[in-house]
Amino acid sequence: MTDPETRTARAAGSSDATRWERVVLRRPSLVLPRLQALMRRRGDPAGARAALLGAFFILERWGRGAELQDELQVALTQLRSKKGSAAAGEAAEFCEALGRMHYQRGDYVEACNAWSQALDLADDDSRSACLARIGLAHLCFALGDWARGGRVLDQAELHYGPCLAHDPYMRAKIALNRAASLRATTGPQAALSTLQVAVASAVEAGHKDYQAEAIWQQARCARDSGGTAPAMQLAQQALDLAQRSGYRWLQAQAALLLSELTRDDVALGWAGQTLTLAEAIQSRALQAAAHGRLADLMQAHGELGPSWHHQQQRKRLESTLGQSRLPAQLEALARFDTHTGPEPVAVDVAADPGPGPDLGAATQGLRTLADVGRQMAELLNREHIRRDELLALATQITAEAERLGQSLAQP
Structure with a gap:
């Protein structure tokens, strides 16, 4: 954990990043040549690296982020050779950027490695760590592991929470991913209120990309709910906005x-x-x-x-x-x-229980069933119920009950 002064400084830094991103998003064609010139200016390596990340931010939206892969990798290698927390934090930013590039292209294993390296390098409550966790949630979603993806997203929001008030860009990003998770696990209606948060945060950040993405997700929710006409209208609106922003x-x-x-x-x-x-x-x-x-x-x-x-x-x-x-x-x-289940309960049974049912195993089975039942009760009490988690617990109960039955049936 970091002290309050460090968190305050990071919040201020987040505001600076938000203002910088707003300029880049609103005038990308104007800003890109200036960033490219700064990338090649000698005498200010830190400024050149910041310009490189800015140029990647623009080209990534246009589907051209791979053009800077070699330069991103060189900068990362240089930073990894340096000592100190500042160099490690900056290296984490480059790992996170490379993770996004690999993910968009479909190199999922490389993206997984890059984002895990970012988390190893970054402070737990930093912006780059939050972005890396969101990226790992994407990978979980791509595999259909919505439960784990949702928990990783929870951790992204939890660790970065103190800075979110100053960072509408990140609020929009988290809300978009949360909505995608809710739509898949709970249903389209559960995602709509989160998408409203995403739209409001994107407008505050001046981020038309995320406004368009939120509208596209609203279109998917309408489609899932059987509303073909509103879905088509929203999808066309998202397409028009995405075309205007590139x-x-x-x-x-x-x-x-x-x-x-x-x-x-x-x-x-x-x-x-x-x-x-x-x-x-x-x-x-x-x-x-x-x-x-x-x-x-x-x-x-x-x-x-x-x-x-x-x-x-x-x-x-x-x-x-x-x-x-x-x-x-x-x-x-x-x-x-960081989600963990109940600790296994030790059962003191004799080494040789003798003939008859294995009472030690039966006792352990009953305790396991009780623990899983409590987990299911907690899940059902949540505001948003994740269907995949519920199914996983039901499967666990069924398997444990079958094992228990076999244990009690032994002569």
């Missing part, structure tokens, strides 16, 4: 959603636009989704040859995402998931 990842996502909401040639047109944008920003995950949509549409039209081609492309791209190796990577990051 946020090509969201342009592709909105086009994909519009393809899912329309039919025939119109749907094909949107899916084709998604694929074009996904290829331009080198997002393999989005390319795979676009190929999958095109495969379904071609099959519906009776065009089995093109459908087979798109299906094969989808499978090829998904195989490159490294998802099969990610579970082990995420398990290695369990130290960042």
Whole structure:
């Protein structure tokens, strides 16, 4: 933990970052050449590194962040060779940026490594640590591990909490991810109030990208609730805003959603636009989704040859995402998931219980069932119930009950 003076200083630094981001977001085309000039100015290495991060922030939105990969890596290597907390904190910022770049491109294992390194280097309550935790939550969501992703997101908000009042950009980012988690685990209605927070925070930050992203999520909630017409209206609104701000990842996502909401040639047109944008920003995950949509549409039209081609492309791209190796990577990051279950209860039984049921095992089984029951009761008492956590506890109860039954059935 850090002292109150350090937290106050970080809050002030967060406000400075917010003002800087506002300028970059509102005038990216004007600011980028100046940042590029500062990157190459000699005599001020710290200023050059800050300009590099600013230039990456702009190019990332345009789907061109990979252009700066080598320079980001060189700066990180230089910082890792230095000693002191300041160098470590700055190195964490570069690790976090590299994690975002790898994630957008679909290099999930590399993103996992970069974000874990950021957490190893950064102070627990720093902005870069918060961003790294949000990134790790993304990876959990990509694997379908919504329970762990939600807990990692909880930790991001908990550790960075004292600074959030001064950082609307981060409030918007956390709210967007929280809404995505709620929509998947609890339902579309549960996400709507959080999306309102995301919109308000994005407006305060001057962040049109996140305004568009919140509207896109609202469109997905409307779609999930069966409201095709409002979903189409919101998706088009998100697309228009994303186009004006140059946020090509969201342009592709909105086009994909519009393809899912329309039919025939119109749907094909949107899916084709998604694929074009996904290829331009080198997002393999989005390319795979676009190929999958095109495969379904071609099959519906009776065009089995093109459908087979798109299906094969989808499978090829998904195989490159490294998802099969990610579970082990995420398990290695369990130290960042501070949720822990009940401690096992020691049972003092004789080494040789003799004939009859294993009463020691039965007693342990009953205690385990009671502990899981208490966890389920706590979960049901929450304001937002995560369906995946509830199902996991129900599965655990069933398995434990079966083991208990087998133990008691022994002669």
